[in-house]
Amino acid sequence: xxxxxxxxxxxxxxxxHNPVIAAYxxxxxxxxxxxxxxxxxxxxxxxxxxxxxPNGAGKTxxxxxxxxxxxxxxxSGKVLGLDITDEDSTERIRERIGxxxxxxxxxxxxxxxxxxxxxxxxxxxxxxxxRASAERLLKMLGIWDRRTDRxxxxxxxxxxxxxxxxxxIHDPQVIFxxxxxxxxxxxxxxxxxxxxxxxxxxxxxxFVLCTHNLAEAERLCDRIALVNQGRIVAxxxxxxxxARLAGGRERLCxxxxxxxxxxxxxxxxxxxxGHGDISGVEQAGDVITYSTxxxxxxxxxxxxxxVKAGGHIVALNEAxxxxxxxxxxxxxxSREAD
Amino acid sequence: xxxxxxxVRRELKEIFRDINLATGVLLPPFILAGxxxxxxxxxxxxxxxxxxxxxxxxxxxxLPPAATPEQMLVTMIIRVVAFPMFWIIPLxxxxxxxxxxxxxxxxxxxxxxxxVAPLSDRELFMGKTxxxxxxxxxxxxxxxxxxxxxxxxxxxxxxxxxxxxDVTWLVSMFVFVPLLLxxxxxxxxxxxxxxxSYRSAQQITAMLVIPIVALMIGxxxxxxxxxxxxxxxxxxxxxxxxxxxxxxxxxxxxxxxILTRW
Ligand SMILES: Nc1ncnc2c1ncn2[C@@H]1O[C@H](COP(=O)(O)OP(=O)(O)O)[C@@H](O)[C@H]1O
Ligand SMILES: [Mg+2]
Numbered sequence: 001x002x003x004x005x006x007x008x009x010x011x012x013x014x015x016x017h018n019p020v021i022a023a024y025x026x027x028x029x030x031x032x033x034x035x036x037x038x039x040x041x042x043x044x045x046x047x048x049x050x051x052x053x054p055n056g057a058g059k060t061x062x063x064x065x066x067x068x069x070x071x072x073x074x075x076s077g078k079v080l081g082l083d084i085t086d087e088d089s090t091e092r093i094r095e096r097i098g099x100x101x102x103x104x105x106x107x108x109x110x111x112x113x114x115x116x117x118x119x120x121x122x123x124x125x126x127x128x129x130x131r132a133s134a135e136r137l138l139k140m141l142g143i144w145d146r147r148t149d150r151x152x153x154x155x156x157x158x159x160x161x162x163x164x165x166x167x168x169i170h171d172p173q174v175i176f177x178x179x180x181x182x183x184x185x186x187x188x189x190x191x192x193x194x195x196x197x198x199x200x201x202x203x204x205x206x207f208v209l210c211t212h213n214l215a216e217a218e219r220l221c222d223r224i225a226l227v228n229q230g231r232i233v234a235x236x237x238x239x240x241x242x243a244r245l246a247g248g249r250e251r252l253c254x255x256x257x258x259x260x261x262x263x264x265x266x267x268x269x270x271x272x273x274g275h276g277d278i279s280g281v282e283q284a285g286d287v288i289t290y291s292t293x294x295x296x297x298x299x300x301x302x303x304x305x306x307v308k309a310g311g312h313i314v315a316l317n318e319a320x321x322x323x324x325x326x327x328x329x330x331x332x333x334s335r336e337a338d
Numbered sequence: 339x340x341x342x343x344x345x346v347r348r349e350l351k352e353i354f355r356d357i358n359l360a361t362g363v364l365l366p367p368f369i370l371a372g373x374x375x376x377x378x379x380x381x382x383x384x385x386x387x388x389x390x391x392x393x394x395x396x397x398x399x400x401l402p403p404a405a406t407p408e409q410m411l412v413t414m415i416i417r418v419v420a421f422p423m424f425w426i427i428p429l430x431x432x433x434x435x436x437x438x439x440x441x442x443x444x445x446x447x448x449x450x451x452x453x454v455a456p457l458s459d460r461e462l463f464m465g466k467t468x469x470x471x472x473x474x475x476x477x478x479x480x481x482x483x484x485x486x487x488x489x490x491x492x493x494x495x496x497x498x499x500x501x502x503x504d505v506t507w508l509v510s511m512f513v514f515v516p517l518l519l520x521x522x523x524x525x526x527x528x529x530x531x532x533x534x535s536y537r538s539a540q541q542i543t544a545m546l547v548i549p550i551v552a553l554m555i556g557x558x559x560x561x562x563x564x565x566x567x568x569x570x571x572x573x574x575x576x577x578x579x580x581x582x583x584x585x586x587x588x589x590x591x592x593x594x595x596i597l598t599r600w
Contacts, residue, residue: 094456105448122455
């Protein structure tokens with residue numbers, strides 16, 4: 001996990017009371033389906049904000065609302081200080097945002113340069129600026145050599161890169177990325193991810209990233225909103241999310257001994273029988289594992305008991321709570337709440 | 339509206355790169371104009387008599403009672419046979435291109451990036467409809483130009499002076515056809531928004547031609563003859579339908595509708 005680039009170490013920190021993106025109780029209903037229910041969050045300048053959740057959670061709906069493609073059924077939102085529900089500001093918002101859509105949506109009969117030129121033109125860029133921007137992006141993404149090939153001939157990964165270039169052609173201040181790496185091979189996915197980090201670092205752009213990929217969210221995002229069934233079920237940095245779940249819950253511990261592991265495991269089991277706080281004692285090779293909700297108290301007790309029984313302890317580790325566990329548990333909880 | 343033309347330019351580029359679309363759609367009007375031209379010059383070799391044309395109200399077509407068979411034949415080709423063909427063909431061109439353009443965007447999911455771009459719903463709609471209207475009109479007028487050459491030769495031979503183009507034809511080409519093409523586009527938008535593949539969009543849109551074919555049959559049997567007065571009435575009817583379809587189409591062509599209902 002990279003350090004959280006908190007608002008206070010940001011050059012624009014004076015402006016941080018004005019989030020770049022804000023959603024206030026955003027709701028969206030399609031017919032009978034409540035796609036989004038009372039979603040609120042703020043994203044600050046230079047931040048990568050993740051919307052993490054399974055398919056159908058409401059991620060795409062959220063970014064489409066913020067990009068003024070849908071009208072919210074309830075709530076409101078702001079992008080770059082402009083109200084997303086105000087008809088007069090929607091075009092100004094669109095001028096200043098870029099959105100990598102779920103599918104690349106390329107015009108197959110154009111080549112890369114023509115395609116980017118077309119979008120640059122729609123964004124009102126002069127010809128020279130369009131050309132310069134297209135060249136910079138295509139070079140950066142490593143597809144400059146293929147610039148005059150018809151897009152129909154491109155591989156899936158290259159198509160996604162062209163879509164990335166389209167998203168950034170007008171150098172937007174706010175960038176929405178809807179599943180930017182889904183369906184890409186690991187190498188292309190890495191290029192896209194690295195590029196996002198580079199943009200963030202160099203240009204202080206603000207991102208909202210939709211993904212169902214935990215590792216991606218953890219690697220890229222400063223803060224993550226876990227979304228399920230149209231609601232935000234948890235919000236924070238990856239560390240905060242982990243901590244939040246770890247507090248008061250079972251932790252898995254691993255006790256590494258030099259020899260007589262089976263015998264010592266019996267000793268631990270005996271201890272577990274007398275204490276409700278230790279459970280699930282297992283032994284495999286030289287490692288004895290157990291779970292406890294109160295590691296602070298139980299670990300010293302176990303160490304003491306094992307040493308008294310003549311055991312040699314090599315190491316005692318607390319298995320880190322993985323974000324995946326957090327994710328799965330929170331998803332599970334929010335489903336039960338419904 | 340500048341951005342509408344940015345879209346038009348891109349669409350034209352794409353159409354001319356698709357050999358099938360470019361030749362299959364843009365070429366027929368010219369072939370047709372040529373064919374009718376040759377048919378028209380054929381009677382110049384001497385028509386002796388006309389049979390089975392008693393139903394046709396020659397007076398309404400501006401022929402004197404004592405018209406020669408050659409005059410009758412030339413008039414019939416120009417006013418009865420060729421006339422509706424110059425509606426069917428541009429209408430087909432426009433609606434096929436429009437169906438391809440809308441349903442094609444839908445099928446290839448290219449509309450979302452376009453919706454994200456900073457243009458108004460109206461610019462988006464105009465950009466997407468103008469291309470096919472422009473191409474339909476261009477084909478139609480170019481074919482009309484070619485046909486005019488033949489028709490002037492034919493009418494000069496039959497009447498001693500060129501009687502083409504007459505008012506009816508001018509009204510047809512410059513009032514009626516544009517209105518008709520607009521109808522074709524709006525219809526294609528409506529159809530494309532409801533079906534998922536551009537093949538079915540084309541097929542359904544092609545049904546627009548049916549009423550015109552009916553009219554054509556009506557003309558040759560003498561039931562319906564398009565005088566300029568009748569044409570103005572028809573134009574007014576089409577204009578009303580245009581307005582209604584335009585309302586429906588622009589209502590559908592709002593971003594949220596495009597992304598959710600299409
Ligand atoms: N146009 C629509 N009509 C009806 N339901 C929709 C529409 N778009 C999205 N939904 C529903 O809203 C929910 C959220 O969808 P979406 O935002 O696409 O989720 P995600 O992007 O997280 O996969 C899903 O249950 C989906 O079925
Ligand atoms: Mg989605």
